[in-house]
Amino acid sequence: GDYPVDQMAVLPEKAEMGTGYIGDSQTFIAVWAAFKHGDPVPDIDFNENLVIYVHNIQYYNPISIGKMVMKKGVVEVIAMETLSARPIEDVVALSMAVVSREGVVGIMSREGVIQVAK
DSSP states (O other), X not given: OEEEGGGGGGSSSOGGGOEEEEXXXXXXXXXXXXXXXXXXXXXXXXXXXXXXXXXXXXXXXXXXXXXXEEETTEEEEEEEEOOOOOBOSSEEEEEEEEEEOTXXXXXXXXXXXXXXXX
């Protein structure tokens, strides 16, 4: 779905990275309020799970998570987006997935591995 550019600071990782994770309910509630304002917040047990997300960083394109691969505790997100030259203005496309925390020590991003807090 669409996520407002003016709410990018609510996401826990730097906006220019394009990939990140949410590891606690307080942050998730704030992100969900910006992302799906008015919709009920999904019930996620953050002791057992975390939410991995991807979003556009240069152009606005619908984006979806195709799959995730974990190697040595680092999750690589395979995401697909259409290609366009439409600049990001008011919104970016955002995709999220709930995954088990078990064995996850990091999330691969364009800039390197984002360490996952326990």
